[in-house]
Amino acid sequence: MKNWFSILKNELALIFEDKSILLTCLVAPLLYAFFIGSIYSEKEVNEIPIAVVDYDHSNLSRKVSQLINSSEKVNINGHFSSLEEAMFYFNNLEVQGIVVIPKGFQNKTMNLDGSHVELILNNTKFLTSNEINKAVQQVVLTVAGGVRMSYYVSNKIPLDIAKQKAQPIMPVIKSIHNATNNYGDYLLPILLILILQQTLIIGFGQSVVHEFNHGMLQDIESYSFYDFMCVLSAKGTYYIMLYVVYFFIFYKLIFSHFFLAFNGSICFHLMLSGLFITIVLLYTILLASFFKTTIGWTEILAFSTYPLFLISGYSWPIESMPEPLQVVTNLLPSTPFFKIFNALSNEGAHLVDVSKEVMHLLILLALGYMMLFVRFKFLKRRKPKVITG
Incomplete structure (x- = not known):
């Protein structure tokens, strides 16, 4: 050998x-x-363009839009009164997502009946779609918590207890493998x-x-x-x-x-x-x-x-x-x-x-x-x- x-x-x-x-x-x-x-190479994505379709035209729906737009990750590039108009910009990739606020959003939310906010995402870019999803969810959860707290306070519940009832579980995020x-x-x-x-x-x-x-x-x-x-x-x-x-x-x-x-x-x-x-x-x-x-x-x-x-x-x-x-x-x-x-x-x-x-x-x-x-x-x-x- x-x-x-x-x-x-x-x-x-x-x-x-x-x-x-x-x-x-x-x-x-x-x-x-x-x-x-x-x-x-660009692992951080900021100011992702999105659109908002507001069927409610209420103070609360406008507040939700403002809070979403204040996020560093997303930027609202247009407010539309119909989904068809927003889809034109979405299909042309001018926006990466569409937030749809339904009619009656303010009334249902303030009465604690719950309301569904729809989110349309371009999932071909999972980094951008993930950031849009997180930003919108964070705003909606914050608004919902604030409404619940206001409701409890109006019912003569002490502020500290109202905060606890409105947000009974507080998330604590500590990155380990992904610092x-x-x-x-x-x-x-x-x-x-x-x-x-x-x-x-x-x-x-x-x-x-x-x-x-x-x-x-x-x-x-x-x-x-x-x-x-x-x-x-x-x-x-x-x-x-x-x-x-x-x-x-x-x-x-x-x-x-x-x-x-x-x-x-x-x-x-x-x-x-x-x-x-x-x-x-x-x-x-x-x-x-x-x-x-x-x-x-x-x-x-x-x-x-x-x-x-x-x-x-x-x-x-x-x-x-x-x-x-x-x-x-x-x-x-x-x-x-x-x-x-x-x-x-x-x-x-x-x-x-x-x-x-x-x-x-x-x-x-x-x-x-x-x-x-x-x-x-x-x-x-x-x-x-x-x-x-």
């Missing part, structure tokens, strides 16, 4: 010969980082890490599929597991070094370019990132052994990014997922790594604070190694032996 350094040399030759691997591993990470990052309370700051760091993960899986997987079907591993029946792992470790060494460098570039340069929070020791971050990369490589080898062509591998994995992100536990709690999906989620290396990254970079956590997640990564490392051993034994038994006479 060729020695370890010869295999590493051959891997470097394959990377520069195969344009697909070259583009995926050397060009795509930085290209996609700046492309995706540019979408969220700026900004969706772009919350989402972009993980998207950047996801870019590194997916380009690594696709690029290294293409190399592994090629090795199983056209390289040294097509004669797998003559290999011991030790020889098998030597071949794969030589192939993987380049990717580990390359992606540790990528993580360093992302943490030190790209994160600062987009003004993203990054706290904690860079060395500790890189050590855990190296562990994460190693686990991803093991899982990639395991999955790539089931594919016959690099095109098939690329087509399947290219569509895995969004599902992997959704079930990573970052977009919603793992406990809220169906139980079978929770099992899959906890088998993904990105699940504990995303938690570790958030704790270190946003909360300034230390090793003791993320020990559970680090142990999770180490368990996945051992599990990946064992599954690969089982897969090797299966491939070796299945491979027909050639008998020469």
